[in-house]
Each structure stands twice: as C-alpha cells, then as structure tokens.
Amino acid sequence: MAKIKHSKGLMVEETVIDASVTSLKKKNFIITHAHSDHAKISSSKEKTFFLTPETKALIETRNKKEFNSSEIPFGKKFSLDGKEFEFFFSGHILGSSQIKVNSGEIVFTSDFRLSDSVLFEGAKVLQAETLVIESTYGKPEFVFPKRKQIYEQIEAWGRKELKENNLLVLGGYSIGKAQELTKISNAFFNEVPLVHQTVFGPNNVYKEKGVKLGKFELLNHNLKEFNVLIIPPHLLNLDLIHAIEISSGRKVSPAVFSGWNSFAGAKTFPLSDHADFNDLLKYVEFSGAKNVLTHHGFAKEFASFIKRRLGINARALSEDSQSSLLDF
Template structure:
C-alpha cells in the first residue's frame, strides 16, 4: 500500500506518524499520549474530557452536554468547530460535522508526508430535524463506526418515523393512556420532541435529565417545546393523560401513570418485549455506512464498535466496494511490523513516550502492560529498557524493576 501512517486500537484509536502520536475517543487515561480528540458527548466516546491530557479537543457543545452528567472536566481542553484546521505535533487536524448529535464531529488527520486518516466516531448520513447529515471526505485510511454495520439494519425514512411517532401518540391518548418514549437522553430524545412539536399539538413532558440536555440544544438555537417532569404542570397533564412523556432508556415510569411504552432506538427493529418499536437512530444504517465509505474513496477501511458487525461490514466493503477492510480490534498495526534493530528502536521510542514525565517512578510491570497493548513482547521491552539505561536516557531507581527519566 506504500503508507507509513500507523493505527492501533488501544482503548481508543491511536494514530502514529514518524514524529507524533495522538488518541481518539480514549476510554482510559494513558500518559504516553499528549493529544486526545473527542468526537461527541455520549459517555462511550467522551471519557477523554475528564483525563489530564496536555491537549484534549472537542466542540463546546460536546463539553456542555457532557457536563449535564458530570461537571468537573479539568485543564487542557481546546475548543474546535466544524471547518477548523489546526496542528497537533506533526499532524494537521481538520474537523467535520458527524451528523450524530449536537456538537458531534469527525476528524481528518493529515501526517507530515500528506497521508490522511478519517476517524468517524459515531455518525449519521441523513438529515434530521436537529442535525445536518455527515458528508464524506477523501482519505487514505477510514476508521468507521460499525454499530449498525449489517444489512439487517435498514431504517425507515425520517418522514415515515415522524408519522409513526405522531400517530402512535394520538392513538395512545385516545385509548386513555400516556404515550411514553424510552430513548437516549442526548440525540433521539430531542428528535422525538421536534417530531411531536412539528406534527402535533400534544404537550411533551421530559425527564429532568433530558430537560437538562434540552437546555443545551436550546442555547445552540434549537426550538424545543417541553415541560419538565418535576413541574406542577407536568403532574396535572399526566394525571389527565393529556401529554406524551419522554424518559431515558432505563428511566422509571412515574407511579400511577397508565401508559403505553415505546422504545425509540435503532435496536427497536428487532424488539420483542411488548413495547412499541420505533426504529429511530442517530447512527447511519447499513446503506448509509456503505455510501459514506464509497464517498471517502479510502485505500483501507478499519471498522470498530460493532462487535460481530465490524467483521460483517468489513466483508461487505471488500466484496461490494473492492476496498481492503478489516476490524481494527484485531489489528496490532495497520502496516507491516518493523523487525530487528528497527523493532528495538520502535520499542525504545514507545518506552520513552510512556515514561516521559520527569520525576515520576515507573515500575517495569506498568511499562510492560502499556507496551504489550501496543504489540511488544516482554523480552522486547526488557531489551529496550536495558538499552535506554545503557545510553543514559533512563536510570534504575533503587530496585531493578523501577525506572525514571534522567
């Protein structure tokens, strides 16, 4: 393939060039990374906001949505907007709309020699009432979310879903029951509110957590009409069964409310638990993913976050689009490993990134666990440490298994 950019899964997506390294949507803190890029506010992608990276980038909307759940973020945050271009070490980073939820972006990372990688995070390729659709960007390597990366997941149009949400709500009220939607607090909840506000005059009552998210959407220019569940007006409407109610997926129904329940989620396509299935998703479906991939014209596709569907999507990309593809979870590195002296130098380089803070003491076991996640063996780490001590870059502190930077 002739590319030198390296990509690994290391509890986040690690991107490395000859001179720089960064991580996207990290799920744990690793001090060997100076730079972190966060795509959106959902908790499985936004944990990096709370870790002490030297620089961590996201949109302001992402931070404000994350703060609905947890207020302490710490230092090092840098705001980005769609259309921005900026440098992190050797990399130029470009920011694009991901179409997923308020403030969601995907990142284009360009190395010093011009190789490009696109990391999508979660994305949606259709226009919704609250988001513009994500558009593809040409790249060499595409790392793409495969949540619904199977032909079993083809979603109805937004127009069909709006009609279904409205009709089911009206029919439930005619039965003398409150229509209750259980859904994600960020994204789908605001989409359902917008559908009901647009298609009906039914008052919408929202769980306090969803109300907090709504306020962030409103401050960003979205018009949402709703009543917080804690208010007297909400209690009166619920007692008369004269409203809809929107709860988080695991939110409890208020006592005494006679209700019809619906689940609004992409997973609702195969729901069989008695709730009304509303297959509304803020993710791209299978066709949307393939269209996005084709539009990016990548040389290599790496799938992630889909479990078995990561393999399914990769196989379809190879067969239907003729592009090399595989799940990133099973990749140590995108490109062939170095060997011999080059391999030792690469290991030494990773060790120095891992123990880069002067004054700290690092145990061998901790160093090895970090290097193991990047594909190095115990013997390789031992040889690298020995070489770094011999050349004066590290020193042994007291015990043989404790090291520090000179």
C-alpha cells in the same frame, strides 16, 4: 502513512481519539462527541481534550469536574503531534464530529448518520485515502426505513394514543434521541413533554446552541398535568409503567426509539442516530477510500463485506463487541 491502532481508544500515532481510559500516557486526546462511551475525561493537567464547544457543553451537563480542554469549532484546522486535524459535523448528535487528518490522508467518521432528522441535516461524506468508519450496523439485516416514513408512523401512533387519553411514555437516549423526541412531541402531537432530569440538561444545551426543540418541562411531581413523558430507555420497564398508571390514573402507552433495542410491551420505532447498513456502504463508496478500517459493532462482518462487495482493502480495527456500546 500515519499509524492507526485501536488500544483503549483509537490512536493516530500519539493522538488518542475517544479514549476508553484516560490513564494512557499521552498528552493529546480528541473527543468526537458527548456520549459517555466516547467522552472519558480526566482532570490531569498533563492532558488536553480537544472537542467542539457543543460537546463540551453537553459533557458538562453530567460531569462538573474541571478538565483541561481546547474547544475547536467545526471547520477550523488545528495541529497536534505534527498532524493537521479538522472537525466536520457527523449528523449523530449536537456537536458530534468526524475528523479529517492531513487534508484527507485519514478520515475518522466516529458515530455518524447520513439522513436528515427533524433537528439536523445528515453528515457530508468526506474524501479519504484511509477511512476509519464505525460499523454499529455493519450487517445487511440492519436496513431501516426512511426517517420520513418512521416519523409518519410515530405521528399516527401518538395521535391515536393521545385521542384515547393515554399517557405517552417515550424512551430515548438522554443525549441525542430525547431532544429529537422533544421536537416530535411539540411538532407532531402539539404537546409540551415532561422530561426526565437527565434529559433536561442536554435539552437546555441544544436550546442554547440554537436548536429549536419547542417547549419542555422538567419531571417533578407534575405528571398529572401532561400527556407526554420522555425518559432514558433503560428506565422504561413494566414496574415503572405500572407505577405511572397507578399514580396518574391513566393508561400508559410506552414506546422505544432505537435501531437496536426493543422492549416487550412497548412499541418500537427504529429511529437510529447511526448510519444503517446501506448508508455505511454509501459512505465507503463515496469517500473514495483505498483502505478502510472498521470499528464498533459488527466490525469484522462489515470489513469482509466491503472487501467482497466493493473490492476495497478493508479490515476490522478491533474486536469490540456490541455489548460495549452504550449508545445506539
């Protein structure tokens, strides 16, 4: 059995997956997706970063630094350090990968989602002997309503606010959530949204890669001509809302789209790009895994739940705290 550990990234023997620092004395680095806590790069000529072409394109929207990379599409096997790897879509964001090692000896889910969204189908469960699974929502209280139901609530809320001539300000993570919100604005509200500059680049990558988002415009002193604004959630606060209300002369209706965050004064919709507790369990069961390693979020809690409830050998791979998560 290959050795797996978590030390400044997941490691399967000599290969590092989603390194948290790139100063590690290793040659081969895999990046599962473009969220910044998973995609640390270095321009060292000694290191090669293996990722999907979509992940590469998304990283380039925020980082212009050259780095040594090898772009591997989904479903194409490649060998590293004597092992065979293959990427499969993880349903999380554009280009996000689960990794199968040696035809299922080990599977790394990385961040994943099983349910379909307006942009993507969910991930397929891969068969694994040893499963390394994320556990962001690894506690029973994190069970979300069906996505379809959340979409209906968003549509009803948005239409009502727009009818009252309010300006919708939607907070969603720049890569992943903001693109779904762009689609929602077009498809549910029939509105072309303005998007913050950190959202504009990723939106264009999605479009180039064939994901149909509908129309969008870059936020650039043109707030008065639009009814929907999409920004990253960390920018959404009372001061900003107040400033927008003064400059636009309209009432702002803010909303946050996350399974995790809430913000006083804003409507919150639990639209998550991670598996909820039930889908985490479902993945473990359907994978047929004999051993399960958990990491990210509630790793310990989820591992002990798997042992008790499913009778499968499980343990937490790291002591990662929730506060280390940048994406949710």
